[in-house]
Amino acid sequence: MFGATVADSTAPAHDHSVAARAVDLRKVYGEGDAAVAALDGVSVNFAAGEFTAVMGPSGSGKSTLMHCLAALDTATSGQVFLGDTEITRLDDKRLTTLRRDKIGFVFQAYNLVPTLTAQENIELPLAIAGRKPDQAWFDTVIDTVDLRSRLSHRPNELSGGQQQRVACARALVSSPDIVFADEPTGNLDSAASGEVLSFLRRSVDEHHQTIVMVTHDPIAAAYTDRVVFLDDGRVVDEIREPTADRVLEQMKMLSSGAVAGTPAEG
């Protein structure tokens, strides 16, 4: 019954502007009576060069979706495509390379290796692959996150906002096809959140980066191009060109259960 309301997100399969795509994705935890469907048939596309927010009540499956899309977890059924590659078929070795070369991550916390400096952390995925960063791009990223003066510091010498910016820089410096961020501003105050979000926004605008971000915060969602709402493991709604007020309104409707049949407006 929800399928109809989100028909437009099950877009054509070979659209080149689609960076990542989930098709009827299901993820079940536990067995028998205790089974919980964290994802219950999610089909969603993420267009290249777009900044998408994923929102929904706690436990609605946002993180699970993110993990499945980012090749960190395997789905129970359904498919995940990254560009044209179906990652649900790949083995651990391939997935590792894929994460290293094609995907960037920012987690809510604990994004950095404590023994490495900020610069070493940023270069980590490249260094693991045995590649040198492209100097011009590295400089661009560093300047965009405004971290040049902090490069030789260890994580424990950086503020939370700085740490998350380092994490963002790390996610971007290898020029991945897509960046996933799971509540990247969850632990930050509003000023630090602003820094991180405007940086993400800029990397989409200026460098056509594709970003998918989970957030709870309507203000954070307002930085994005599109918001996808999840509830109970299903996509229930989406908004384009969101503003904080509209998102907040939508969230209220979702939590009161009134949204169920209401299609998104405009």
Add this chain to the structure above:
Amino acid sequence: MLRLTVRNLLARKLRLALSGFAIVLGVAFVAGSFIFTDAMSGAFSGIIKGTTADVEVAPKGANDFDSLQDRRTVPAEIVDKLAGLTEAESVHPYNQQQGVYVIDPNGDLVGGSGPPGLAFNYSDTVAITGEPILSLTEGELPSGTGEIALEESTAERAGYHIGDEVELVTAGRNPTMTATLTGLMRFGSAGGLGGATLVLFDTQAMQELFFNGEDVYSGISLTAAEGVSQEELRDAAQPLLPPGVRARTGDDAAAANEAGIEEILGFINTFLLVFAGVSLVVGTFLIINTFSILVAQRSRELALLRALGASRRQVNRSVLAEALAVGLLGSTIGIAVGYLLALGLKALFAFFGLDLSGASFPITLRTVLVSYAVGLVVTMIAAYLPARRAARIAPVAAMRDDVALPESSLRRRLIVGAVMVVAGVGLMVLGFAGEGESGLALIGAGMLAILIGVALMSPVLGRPLIHGLGAIYRRVFGTVGSLATENSLRNPRRTAATASALMIGLTLVALMSILGQSASASTDKAIRESLTSEYVVSNVVGAPFSPKIAEQIRELPQVETVAQFRTAQAEVDGSFAFVGAVDPNGFAEAFDLPIPGAVTAVFRPGTVLVEASTAEQGGYEVGDTIPLELQGGTVKLELTATYPPGALPANYLVTPDTLIKGGLEPLDSMLFITKAPGAADADLRSAVDKITSQIPTVTLKDPQEFAAEQKEQINLFLYLIYALLGLAVIIAVLGIVNTLALSVIERTREVGLLRAVGLSRRQLRRMVRLESVAIAVLGAVLGVLMGIAFGVALQRAIADQGIDVLSIPWLRLAVFVVLAALVGVLAAVLPARRAARLNVLRAITTE
């Protein structure tokens, strides 16, 4: 709090099991040493009691456990006199002879050349145990010089059956002989002779073969009549005996012999316990480290307890209670493993000729108590520091994200470590100045203090090493290499403590290698410098052989002179004396003894030459009279010269007549041969070989071959020590496994993050492996350096005792470091696998 302790124990089963394992191994070594020496003691005590009758009559001092070549006898007429005693039920004269070996059908010596080869006459004497000393189990009693019986295990090892012709090597007039095997005997009730072999003749045959056909006996055993005590029988017998012959009760005789055995067993026990101690010290490091890491990982939880109102003491106690449980469990398992280890030692010593196959291995109350005491004390001491640190965690730490444990500053550690090193050096210096066992104990304590001091300082001392290794890692392994380096640097105390355990093991291994190599080099030098004879005939272990060999060789045309070198054990002023005896004339030809003037000028009957360091220790000077106490009595000798240490394999040198005066049988242990002018070496060799081939253990060699044979003995001993130190090294390796495993658990999220950003499983395993190798190499390098320092110091200190050449086996030491690196690779296998198996998602999402 108790419930919490139990929960914690259960929750951390694996980690505690690893530290418990250190206790198990250490306690096992202690328990095993005691069980093994108890078994030996029981076996020998059984042999002694099983061969002693109610009263034993023998020349004073003869036939004791340590009288090897006593040739004094009692005349036959005493036997008749004693037989007249109403107190005696029966009288059994006996003859015994050492150095009678059985050759198996392949021409090899049964039991090798280590354990003694005995010959008795058969008699039906009953021992104080109530059992006959010997009982015929198969066949018939031998009669005449052409027949023998063999003790069962001897026959079995040789593979001889009744009716076979048995070849024997004897120390008597005939170097070899053959006889027909007519019967098999069981010895005592338990059977077995601890590896020795036993041949039985009839009484006349013994006298004919070994006592020049005279009607004399080595001694007489008496059994008491019904209702007569040992003392009554002894008191009745003593008045009938000529001067110098003494009657002893069986209990006294057995006790005297057992005391002699206990001394040697005590030495073996101490020797083993030293290695047990080393294992325990290494184990202590492992436990300290494990508890430190566990406390660090639980610091948040402990802080929460404190915040909820638990007192410091409660927190402290909950950690100590955990240690107590680990100590108890570890000690219990340790005793069981110790039993197995004792069986292992049995196999190891069997390799050196000690056969304990019939012995029982008792776990006595003392063994159990000592094992528990050691296990618990070590665990509690090791857990005390981490427990104290746990108690110091501030309650507010529960609210913080990153809990840093209060740790003593590195500077304080450095100071305490330095103080310990200085104190240790002081102790060693005192030890070198001191004497005997207390001196050794001081040296040992000094070394321990230095090792602990260096271990304390190692977080600082090791840093440049890790940095150096890190530079190599980075170059060779790139990012993975630098991640591994950073990991080993992030917690210098932990890395250093883990490495220190290996350091201690390797220090001792390196030290022993250096001493062994120096001893070999010193042997080479001594032989090169003072042995002027072209050839040596000897037995590997210095077991005496028949002088007939020397007589036969002397008659060869290719031979110019033969010097017969004999040895004996004696006492001078209560300290042990290793005595060499040689004829002055032959000696001057064979040996270039570095003393001023001609040897013959000072060395003649009635004189003694003393090794310089022995003379110095005893305060003897040229002109003094030296009382040399041999079994048959004390011989007073004039000290006429001293010679440098290591020049001779003896610290007293006398003429052969002195040994005969002392009641010793004239048996040779080495022959020094000079070639006749113009004789061809090959001729001489083949001629001498023909003679020595009668005795498989005695061979002809030139000085180089002789030196090689001596060095082989040194190496054999070295391998025994390596084997015993091996356990300490195993514990240290477990320590590395433990630390890595705990670190991997602690860094779960970091590992998850690394995997998430694209580190492959292989790279992750390599990272753990490189960290492990860094720890192992750090320990090995520190250990080898310490070993070199100790080795040089010890060699210098004992230079005047014969080890006067310092020789460092660089290649071998390098091999140790390489082996340690390989061990590091092995130690990382499980932790690395564990890290690689980590579920990425779980790792990054766990709180």
